[in-house]
Amino acid sequence: xxxxxxxxxxxxxxxxxxxxxxxxxxxxxxxxxxxxxxxxxxxxxxxxxxxxxxxxxxxxxxxxxxxxxxxxxxxxxxxxxxxxxxxxxxxxxxxxxxxxxxxxxxxxxxxxxxxxxxxxxxxxxxxxxxxxxxxxxxxxxxxxxxxxxxxxxxxxxxxxxxxxxxxxxxxxxxxxxxxxxxxxxxxxxxxxxxxxxxxxxxxxxxxxxxxxxxxxxxxxxxxxxxxxxxxxx
Amino acid sequence: xxxxxxxxxxxxxxxxxxxxxxxxxxxxxxxxxxxxxxxxxxxxxxxxxxxxxxxxxxxxxxxxxxxxxxxxxxxxxxxxxxxxxxxxxxxxxxxxxxxxxxxxxxxxxxxxxxxxxxxxxxxxxxxxxxxxxxxxxxxxxxxxxxxxxxxxxxxxxxxxxxxxxxxxxxxxxxxxxxxxxxxxxxxxxxxxxxxxxxxxxxxxxxxxxxxxxxxxxxxxxxxxxxxxxxx
Numbered sequence: 148x149x150x151x152x153x154x155x156x157x158x159x160x161x162x163x164x165x166x167x168x169x170x171x172x173x174x175x176x177x178x179x180x181x182x183x184x185x186x187x188x189x190x191x192x193x194x195x196x197x198x199x200x201x202x203x204x205x206x207x208x209x210x211x212x213x214x215x216x217x218x219x220x221x222x223x224x225x226x227x228x229x230x231x232x233x234x235x236x237x238x239x240x241x242x243x244x245x246x247x248x249x250x251x252x253x254x255x256x257x258x259x260x261x262x263x264x265x266x267x268x269x270x271x272x273x274x275x276x277x278x279x280x281x282x283x284x285x286x287x288x289x290x291x292x293x294x295x296x297x298x299x300x301x302x303x304x305x306x307x308x309x310x311x312x313x314x315x316x317x318x319x320x321x322x323x324x325x326x327x328x329x330x331x332x333x334x335x336x337x338x339x340x341x342x343x344x345x346x347x348x349x350x351x352x353x354x355x356x357x358x359x360x361x362x363x364x365x366x367x368x369x370x371x372x373x374x375x376x377x378x379x380x
Numbered sequence: 381x382x383x384x385x386x387x388x389x390x391x392x393x394x395x396x397x398x399x400x401x402x403x404x405x406x407x408x409x410x411x412x413x414x415x416x417x418x419x420x421x422x423x424x425x426x427x428x429x430x431x432x433x434x435x436x437x438x439x440x441x442x443x444x445x446x447x448x449x450x451x452x453x454x455x456x457x458x459x460x461x462x463x464x465x466x467x468x469x470x471x472x473x474x475x476x477x478x479x480x481x482x483x484x485x486x487x488x489x490x491x492x493x494x495x496x497x498x499x500x501x502x503x504x505x506x507x508x509x510x511x512x513x514x515x516x517x518x519x520x521x522x523x524x525x526x527x528x529x530x531x532x533x534x535x536x537x538x539x540x541x542x543x544x545x546x547x548x549x550x551x552x553x554x555x556x557x558x559x560x561x562x563x564x565x566x567x568x569x570x571x572x573x574x575x576x577x578x579x580x581x582x583x584x585x586x587x588x589x590x591x592x593x594x595x596x597x598x599x600x601x602x603x604x605x606x607x608x609x610x611x
Contacts, residue, residue, distance in 0.1 A: 205585075209584065209589065210581045210585055211547070211548075211549035211560070211584055213549040213560060214549060214560060214584060217560075217564075218573075218574065218578060222574035225573050225574040225575070312443060313442070326444060326445055339452035339453040339456050340457070343448055343452070343453060344449070346445060351437070351441065354440040
């Protein structure tokens with residue numbers, strides 16, 4: 148082990164970690180925003196409403212993320228119309244292509260998690276809400292969605308951690324995230340073990356940190372599961 | 381229909397490499413998973429510790445980074461070992477070997493958790509009954525435990541298999557001529573990235589759809605004779 152090489156690369160990897168986290172939080176948040184309408188539409192009993200989210204989820208879960216990334220980053224530029232539209236300002240940037248791809252990818256998975264969670268909300272609660280006169284929309288915003296978010300939280304946490312690991316692919320489209328930095332460093336010093344193992348340590352720390360954060364959130368959102376405070380008089 | 385400019389044959393060859401890679405990695409992963417699960421359930425603390433650290437570590441690392449480390453690291457480590465024995469030539473590890481070992485290694489880490497759960501789920505009395513009938517512990521494992529582990533772990537293994545199939549795309553980055561790599565080659569020749577990456581996406585979709593169809597069939601077969609809950 149060349150310890151000097153490892154200490155030299157630490158600032159670079161820390162910089163890469165910043166980008167990794169940016170990509171992760173942006174796509175994790177946008178993916179969640181996208182997933183809510185998708186999950187609701189997916190639950191519709193009308194076929195022409197649920198066909199679109201069904202196809203979307205099937206396409207994005209059935210193909211590798213790397214292919215999706217290449218399709219958006221390299222692929223869209225094939226069309227003259229795309230290159231001349233105003234979207235090109237965004238689509239020519241590797242950063243935004245990564246954000247868009249990750250959002251679409253994780254959105255598909257999160258929507259399935261949400262769909263499952265909405266379906267697990269006890270029927271009685273929805274019936275009760277209807278019985279007190281709530282409209283369809285109110286049942287969703289007041290009962291189904293808040294309940295579903297709590298039920299889905301552990302699975303959403305897993306998905307965020309999977310996305311953290313998947314974000315390493317951003318390095319294939321020139322972005323300098325943790326893996327990107329490790330690859331640049333390796334190209335200079337030819338020390339594979341030092342470069343990649345140190346990068347791996349960064350990921351392990353981030354995974355661990357995220358796990359703790361999700362556990363904290365779960366604790367906060369489940370007030371009902373907390374131990375009652377016992378006052379000994 | 382999309383015009384592939386005569387690259388159909390090349391894409392087919394790439395698909396075959398992808399399928400081969402998937403199944404080789406699967407075989408290695410299943411073996412590693414079983415070894416890992418046995419280690420986790422072992423009575424010896426050091427084995428339990430090794431099994432647990434294996435899955436904790438691998439599950440915390442990006443798959444892509446593991447593939448890169450195996451590809452670039454393997455020849456480095458092999459050369460270091462060889463140098464100790466006085467062999468100074470350059471040793472190159474092929475993309476296929478590095479790829480299937482890396483993917484199998486990842487698969488094994490996740491599978492060991494599934495197998496551990498499945499082994500625990502089998503009532504202890506069955507193994508005891510087998511021992512009482514005079515089966516050796518080896519026989520008990522292969523005749524009583526393993527067939528049931530297969531049934532219980534199969535849905536989870538199916539998910540892992542689908543993930544594995546998609547993860548083979550990562551190996552394209554280290555130069556193995558699998559589906560995504562040959563697609564990139566065709567893109568370089570024709571300058572039609574969208575057409576070809578879309579074609580690759582369709583092929584992956586077909587592969588994963590076939591896999592999910594096959595898995596459903598396997599699951600049905602594995603649970604023959606299992607009582608279902610009356611609804």
